[in-house]
Amino acid sequence: MLKLGLLESRSEHWHGTAGGHDGEAMDFRQKIAVVTGASSGIGRVTAITLAQAGATVIATARRESLLQEVSTACRQHTPDSCHISGDLGDKAFAQHLVDETVERYGRIDILVNNAAVPMHRSLYEIAVDEAEEVMRINFLSCLWTSFAAIPHMLLQGEGGEEGGVIVNVSSFVATVAPTHETIYAASKGAMNSFSRGLWNDLAGSGVHCVLVIPGPIDTPIWDKFEDDNAYSGKLYPPQMVADEIVAAIGKRRFEVTVPRRNPSLVTARVLATLVPSLIRKGVARMNPVSKKLVDDARDRAKAGQRMGLGKKP
Ligand SMILES: NC(=O)c1ccc[n+]([C@@H]2O[C@H](COP(=O)([O-])OP(=O)(O)OC[C@H]3O[C@@H](n4cnc5c(N)ncnc54)[C@H](OP(=O)(O)O)[C@@H]3O)[C@@H](O)[C@H]2O)c1
Structure with a gap:
């Protein structure tokens, strides 16, 4: 069984297999892998890492030119890799993505549900349609592709053959739900429960689900925040997540937090489970809700205005 480290240290030893469960090696060379959100960040690196491991990759996202670069990089390793662009907030596209993959390649072995958008804004200022869109892209797309792929x-x-592996890329935010991250955290919380449910519902089927929970990772997602976000700590390289995804597929892991055994994440997880009030206090101290936000929202309530009308109702 190969021990996986970061790609840089591993690439020369990598021959297209990863350690499988029960000590068997999984051969990625025969695998057809769909990676969503592959135009940037974690998805981009995961797509290329899977191709380096030998998988034929179908990269998907909305931005065609970026996807083209990714599929070109993948084709250097697996010449049949391609990309399919579209909006995963649209159920028809999510289903088409899987159907098109099976039509072109005859199978789908790996489905990495990674696409997501951030939403860092006060709950009082989020339009209800925006909240729904976040749920569609971040959670429902994963449900739609999974239903299509299973x-x-x-x-x-x-x-008794290997049926396939669904990898759901969630977020540590679901564990702590920081201020102004409620909708994003809810989308990831739904993904967590969906994944944990799949472990049970898919038992005995040959289909496996991996839940990947990244902490703070250095990707363009941080540039998409509308205001200064409260986090100013260390960001970890996306390759770390990609390596864990490939290893988790090979070893049929159920859940992996990246970075692993990180003292801050371990402490936050233990506190969230055992003393949730401490997490609430910590979050409130780190990023308090301003009195003005609440007063403005109350004024709008007095005026009989609905919540969920948007940024400047
Ligand atoms: N970076 C972190 O610190 C961090 C931490 C925890 C969890 N995560 C999770 O890791 C995953 C990857 O995030 P990232 O950090 O790599 O962010 P990123 O660089 O912003 O990548 C997000 C990807 O999702 C795609 N996407 C967004 N909306 C889409 C839509 N409607 N249809 C199709 N594709 C869409 C984007 O492509 P297009 O814009 O081209 O469509 C992009 O490829 C996400 O699930 C995120 O929640 C990230």
Whole structure:
């Protein structure tokens, strides 16, 4: 069984297999892998890392030119890799992505549900339609692609073969739900429960689900925040997440937090489970809700205005 480290240290030893469960090596060279949110950040690096491992990658996101770069990079390793661009907030596209993959390649072995948008704004200023959009892109897209992929994976898994692996990229934010991250945290919390449910519902089917929980990772997502975010600590390289994803697929892991055994994340997780009030106090101290925000919202309530009308209702 290969021990996986960061790509740089591993690449020369990497021959397209990762340690499988029960000590067997998983051969990525025969695998067809769909990676969503592959135009940037974690998805981009994961797509290329999977291709380096030998998988044929179908990269997807909205930005065609960035996807083209990614699929070109993947094709250097697996010449049949391609990209399909579209909006994963649209159920028809999410289903089409899987259908098109199976039509072109005859199967789907790995589905990495990674696409997401951030939403860092006071709950009082989020339009209800925006909140729904975050849920569609961040959570429902993963449900739609999974529903589309599972039947194919079940057929592939008939007779005890490996059916397939669904990887859901969540966020540590779901554990602590920082101020002004409620909708984003809710989308990731839904993903967590969906993934943990799949572990049970898919038992015995040959289809496996991996839940990946990144901490703070250095990607363009941080540039998409509308205001100064409260976090100013260390950011970890996206390659770290990609390596963990590839290892988790190979080893049929259930859940992996990245970076692993990080003292801050471990402490936050333990406190969130055992003493949630401490987490609430810490979050409130780190990023308090201003009195003005509450007063303005109360004034609008007095005027009979609905919440969820948007930034400047
Ligand atoms: N970076 C972190 O600190 C961190 C921490 C915890 C969890 N995560 C999670 O890690 C995953 C990857 O995030 P990242 O940090 O790599 O962010 P990123 O660089 O902003 O990448 C997000 C990806 O999602 C795609 N995407 C967004 N909306 C889409 C839509 N409607 N349809 C199709 N694709 C869409 C984007 O592509 P287009 O814009 O081209 O569509 C992009 O490829 C996300 O699930 C995120 O929640 C990140």
